[in-house]
Every structure is written in C-alpha cells, then in structure tokens.
Amino acid sequence: MHKEKQIKAFRDEVLSLKCERESAREEARKSKELYKQLRRRTEDLEKIVKDQGKSDYGRAVQNPFDIISSLPLCLKRPAHGTLVPIAKKGVQLREYLLSRTDTQAYANTVLFLPGRFSWCTTARTYHHALAFGPTHTFNIQSRQWEKGTFMEPLYGQTREFFYEDKGDVFYSGTYRCIRLDNPIINWPEPGVQGLVPYIMAETALSEDFRNAPCSHAHKGTVSKLYREGVLKLECMGLQCVGFDKELYKHLVAQYQHNSPTKEKKRSASVEEDKARKRKKT
Template sequence: MNFLESPAVTQQAVSVMKKELKKLGRRESKLEAQISAAQAHLNENSDLVQQRPAAANTLVNILTTQAEDASLRVQKLRSEVGSLQEDISRVRQGTEESTSDTEDTVVLRAGLLKYVARGEKYRDRVQSLQLEKTALEKEIQERQNNTNFDRVPLYKRVLAGYPPVSRPYINNLDPVADYWEDLEEILQFNEYTRSCLSNSHYMPYGVVWHDPHAVIFWPSCVFNSRSRKWEPSHFSQGYDGQTYNLFLGRGSYLFYRGTYQFHRTQDHTWNAINDKYSYIFLKQALDLSIPHQPSNVDRQTLRGLILDNVLSLECTLLQCVGFDEELYRSLVRRFYDRGKAGYERTGIYRADNNRRKRDEDWQAVRQSWNAEGEPR
C-alpha cells in the first residue's frame, strides 16, 4: 500500500493503525491477566499438588502449555505492533515531507504568479514603448522628409511635379544640321517644317537636364562696359510662358530636343541652388553678365556678389510637353540627303533605314518562293 498518494489517504491510514494498536494492547493485557491468574491458581493448589502429584503435574503441564502459547501470541503481537509503529513512523515522516513539499510548492507557485504578473506588466510596458518608438520614428522620418524637402531647391521641386513625357534620349538622336547653319534656313526644307518656323527656337545657352525637363539660370544684371554700370538683364522676358520646338547645339552639330514650354520662376540665390551643376550656372551667368572680354576685376567682383547671395540668378524651367516626330524625321532626312553620310547614325533615322532594309530583304525572299511556298 502506498501511503503517500495523498494527505487524506495518509491521515486515514494513521487512524486505522492507531485503532489496531489499541486492540493489540488490550489483547496483550488480557493474556497477561490470564497468565497471572494461572500462576495464582497454581500457588493456591500447591497443597493439593503435594497430595495429588499426578493431577498436579497434569495441571502444571496444561497451564505451562497455555502460558507458552500466550507468550508466543504476545511476542507475535508485539512484533506486529513494532511493524505497525514503524509504518506509522514512515507515514508520519512522509506526511511531514508531503506537507513541507506542499508548503514549498505553494510558496514557489505564489512567487511564480508574482513574477508572471510582473512579466505581463513589463510586457505591456514594452508594447507601449514599442508603439511610442514606432510613432517617434515615423515622426522623425516625416520631419526628415520635410527637412530634406525644404533643402531641395525650388526649381527641383517644380521640375519633380511635371508629368513624365516620352521622348528619345540624346544618345538616340541624330543631328538635324551642322552647328553653324541658320535655323530659319534649315526649316525651309518642306511645307511642314516651314509651318514650324514660328514656334521653333535655337537656344545658344547651356542648360542643365533633369530628363526630360531642363533648367537654365540667367544673371539678374549685366555689366555695361561703355557706361561702366550694372544694368538689369532681360534674358528671360521673351521666353516666359512660350512653347517652342527647341534646338540645341552639341559638338559640331545641331539637335532637335523636343517641344518645351518655358516657365519663369522666382530668382534663386546661390545658397538656394544646391546643385552639383551650380558652378556651371555660375560660369554661364558670369559669361552673360560680362560678355565683352571683361577684366578679371569685374568678373571677380560679380562672382563674389553672386557667391555672397547679394545678386540672385533668374531661373527658367523648360518643361517637355512632347516630341514632334514628323519635324525630326524631316530634318534628319534633309541633313543626310545633303551628303552627310560621314556621321554615324545612331537614332530613329537609322532604325527606320534598318527596318526598311529588312522589309526589302524579306520581300525579295518572298518573291523568290514558288506558289507552294518553297524556295525556287
């Protein structure tokens, strides 16, 4: 029997063993009383024993046998009592250990619940801090974006807002004329090119591309070498709001770049430009401001005024609004029909020629087939 199954079973076993122990004690007392009575009876009948030896011997033998049997039963009962006492001791010890283990378990469980509650509290706090961290990171990112956006020059922000337009890149374009040719003469090629004369413009100044759009900076004043005075410039006045077929020079050739609408924006100081091409703008502004071989003193003075944000630069944005394919093809054809075969064709005109040649070769192959579709 396993007495350590539960505290209730253990208590019940102890109670049963106590009852058995009391019962054995009563039986032991009864047997001892019987032995004492037999001994007294033997003493009382000693005279009779002397008178009747045979009967006395028989009675003594009977009483001795009964005493020995009673002694054996007492010894047996005492061993059972000792065994029960040992069991009771083990049960009591197990009960005490179980009680101790139970108390330790209760203490540990209480501590565990305490730390679980504290862990849940910390977990909630961590989640709250994580949400706060995410919100702060988002706010920081928004502020950085706003800060970076504020650092972006105004003209770049305006250019970024223009819709994208599909047009060939410069490396895919063929020249339409030699650099020295007059645009008006170039556009006399056919009726369509002549119709584009009024809204076509050759831009002799350098522009900075933000494909497909561009930007150009003008000086806000020019130096009159005769009067030795600075006068307001008017470079952008004739362009603002106008739409042109734009022609630009590159190397020894003239290229058609597309249809552009010019937009005059607010003047930019040097610090507000913030562009890797800033010094290109500066050089062009100096060249336009002092066009007639200025002295180094005049040029350095103007340069210092611009770099110190005293003089601002006029800004004109060139928004691409399209690409006139017919005008481009007509002018390229004119250029190559005039014997300009020395220029390596790289753009649409070359693609047209390749396509035309491929179609002609394919037509020749088809004509060489018979009616069954097999080569003759």
Template structure:
C-alpha cells in the first residue's frame, strides 16, 4: 500500500481498470437480465401457442364427430324417404285393387243378405208359432236344482281326470264300454252346471238341422232328433275341467224346454251361437272341398240366426243318479298307465339323445313305435272341441238307489 501511495498514477490507473470491469459486469448482468426476460416472454408465448393448438385439435375432433352424425342422419332420412315412396306405391296399388273389388264386395254382401233372408223365411215356414221364453229355462234350472243326486262313494276328493286334453278319444276299450251304463256322452263347453254346488247339469241341442243342398223334395230345415233319442236314457257323462276330461258320473237325461234363445243361455252369446251352428249345419256332399266351401258360407249365417234369436235351441237336463266306480277305476288305471308311459318315454328320449351323442345304439325307435300303436293316444278329429268348461260336481250325501228312482222327475216341455 505504501507503494500505491507513493505512486498515485498507478493507483489511478487501477481504479479506472476496476471501474471498467465493474461497468462491464453491470452491462453483462443487464444483458443477462434482458435475455432472461426475452426467454421468459418466448416461453409464455410458446406455452400460449401450444394451448391454442391443443384447443383447436379438440374442436376439430368435435366437428368431425358432428359431420359423421349429420351424414348418418342424412342417410337415415334418405332411407325413410325411399321407404315412404315404396309404401305410397303399395298403398296406391291396394287402393286401386280395393276400388276394383268394391262392386264385387257390395254384390257379395247383398248376396249374403239375400241368402240369410231366405234362410229366415224357410225356418219360419218350418217352425210352429209360439216359443218358450227365458223364464222357462229359469224354471227348468230351478227344477234340476231340487232333484236328488248320488255322490261318489270312493275318494270323493280325489282327482276325476281320466283323459288329458279337451277331446274325448274316439275308441274305448271293451272293458270300458262293458262297464258303461247305457253309453257315453260328452258335450264339451256346451255343458252347463246348474250351480257350483249342484250335481246336475244341462246342455243344448239345435231344434233344427240345416242342409243348404237337400235332396229333391226335401226341406232345407228339418227337425233335429238327437235330443229326443237321449230323453229317459242313462249315460256316463264326461266334462272338461282345467283343460282335462273328467268323469262326472251316471246321469239321467230329462227333456227340457224348447225354443230357447241363445241370448238367455250365457253371457257369451256369440260363442254359444257358433258352437250350435256347427251342430246345425248338416250337408251331405261327398267332396270335402265342397263341404268346406258350403260351411264357410252358411255356418256364419247360422250363427247369426242363433245370435239374433231367429233360430232357437232345445235344453236337455242331466240328473246325476250314480257314480260308476268300476268304470272310473278302469279309466283311472288306464290314465295312470299312460302317464307312466309318457314319463318313461320322456326319460328314454333324454337317454337316447345322450347315446346318440356318444355313438351308442338305443331302443328308442321300437318304444316309439309301440307308443304310436297305443289307442289311447289317438285324436278324435270329429270330437267336440272345448274351451274350458264349468265346475265339476261337488260332494253331496249319498242316497239309496231305490229312493232316487222313486223321487225322479222328468220335465216335459
């Protein structure tokens, strides 16, 4: 330091050097600061640009999605327009056909009306004047309700089902027929029980049969005799309950009122009218095709006559006078055997399927052949189809047979 003091020129030079160095350092610091600020601005700008680019990509993706949806909707619209044009063409075609057929339909309706009016006139010429009223049927029901009856003496609470389904088989075994008292009767859903607590029932028969193509000199309407042939006879009665045929017992047939209108028989007049119309139609034509054509024309008209009350029916009363235990046991035994065979057949079928999968032979074919030969499995094509049926007879005290015969009353119309 002494030397510096001694040489002021050196000290002054050194101070200037330090000032220069300090100035340069300050300038460099300022440049660094400016560069840092510039870099920061560039970074912010870059980050802003990057965010803007990302947002634009999302918008572009949404726009593309909307364009695809618009294209799909446009395609659906084009398809709908094409379908509309096709339907319009079909509607125009059907409208043209309808306009062409309208005169034929009008002529057909007029022709049907003429046929119906002719049927009315022919029936009026056949039937006697005066007819029973609904009150007569009510009185007959009341009478049936008071008649004595005989209840089943064996297992009264057991099942009375003897056949599955609602059609009575056409063939019965010799043992079954031999055990019957008088014969078998089955009226399908035309059977009505007098009351849920009553053992007695009634059914309906057409008063006349109608043949649209009678032989020369014969009328189209003829008196039906089916009901008359049963009056005073005993029959084994079957009825439908829960889709199965049950045995009801032995019944005595009583003549009921005549000229009863279908409207007083049941709430569903239309179904009763159609069922009786099937029994009324009586055409003797060999060709099945011709019979079907006649039935298609005349059976609806017969149903109309019953529904409007022009055509009437007869009532047949059914008094329960016994329960044929022997017949019932034969039928129940056969029923149980059929059920066992069905169960065995179902089990055999399942086993056969398994054996077929493994390549093992089975005897299912021979068992199936034996089952096909079972007469119980035949179907009665001409049988009375039923749609339900009323409640079956309930349990009542058993009466002595002689007492029943003494108390028996036959209604005379």
C-alpha cells in the first residue's frame, strides 16, 4: 500500500513537471511573438525617424543632460545632502498625502517616478533632473503598439517632486516640467543612474498585460529591447523652481513620529547640521 502511494506521488510529480514545462514553453512562444512584433514596429518607426532626420540634417542635437544641467540653481532648495527621508520605500505616496489633513492639498501635485528619472549633476550635486517614459505602449486587446502620452499632460506643469534613495523616499522640491526640442532618445549610457529597464518595460505594457501569467517573460523581452536601443524613450526636463518648506516640515515630522528611535536620532542629527551651517553663512 505504501509503495502504491509512492508511485502515485511520483506520477503526480511527473505530471506537475510536464505542466510547468508546457507553461514555460507557452511563455517563451508568446515572448518570441512579442519580440517579432516589436522588431516590425521598430523598423517602421526607424524609417519615420530616418525620413524626419533628412529634413533636420546638419542641425546639432544637444545632450538633454547638458541642457537641463545648464539651468540656474534654485536658491530656495536646501543642499541635496541635507534632505532627510519623509517615508519608506514602497509607500503609496498619493494615498499617504491624502491620509493627512495638512498634506491633502498636495496629493494631486505629486510627481514620483521610481526607476524612471535621473539626476543632472550640477556643480557636483543633485538639483535638476530628467524624467523618462515609453514612446509607445503595448495594448493587449489590439495586440498593437500605440503612441504613449505619459509626458504630454505634464509639460508646462509645476509639480512637487519626490524620489527614492536607499530604501527611503525624499521630497526634492517644486519642479517645472520642460518640453525638450528633441525629446526622443535611446536608452542612456550604463553610467546614468536612476533608470531601471524592467520598470520602464512594465510602464510600456498595458495593465492587462502586466497582470497576465506570462508578464514576467514579456517584461524581460521589452527590457532587453530598451537596453539595445530598439525601443526609444521620451525625455522630459525637470527644473527645480522652489521648495515648499511647510510640506517638507509636515512630512518630516510625521515620518519621525512613525519611525524607530534610531531613525529619529539620525534625522534630528541632519537637521542640527543644517542649522549649524545656516548660522555659519
């Protein structure tokens, strides 16, 4: 009887492994199909870009990092290294702001792009930045790539910008969203920090696609296409134009109230250093 149970268990395990193998094959097939569709779409887009480039022949294209780095610094913003955390990584920032009466008014002005922005180094510090989004998104219903509109609603807007760093979320200041003359670029060089191909791929896939059983394989495929320069990015400038001290004060106070004692001491120490620096100046 015990032997029969063992045999049945082995058979069930073999059947389970076969099912997993078939599932993996199906994911690979769908990923390969998506890759072919991407290639075809990319060839069409490259032809359009090439034709457009003929009319722009001879016109110099300036690096977007250089453009934004050359903007004047905002003197209202504290030095980057003195900023303290306002929340832990993974927080639903908009919902977090809505949960407090003293920050509710800011909930619809948030700009928070983990894995989709990079700092423009200015005078050996971080101040202005660049935001990135997919030029096209994949619609699972139509099985087609459609022009993305991630940046369009933001151009000309002023937003409260937040960023992640080493497990924490920080408030960076008030930023103006700037439309660049040549916003379509390839994936930046490996030395550029802040951009995550997998997150960009997730953004480029529709919500239905992101939740599909084979979504992990598709995200990996799209990530590779970004890194190889097959898929392009839309780039937007982020110029620091202010710093809301009241918002910052409320968020820091709430974070310190919710944080362990060690974290409170660290944040308080940074605040004391800032106060000493202000006295010296």
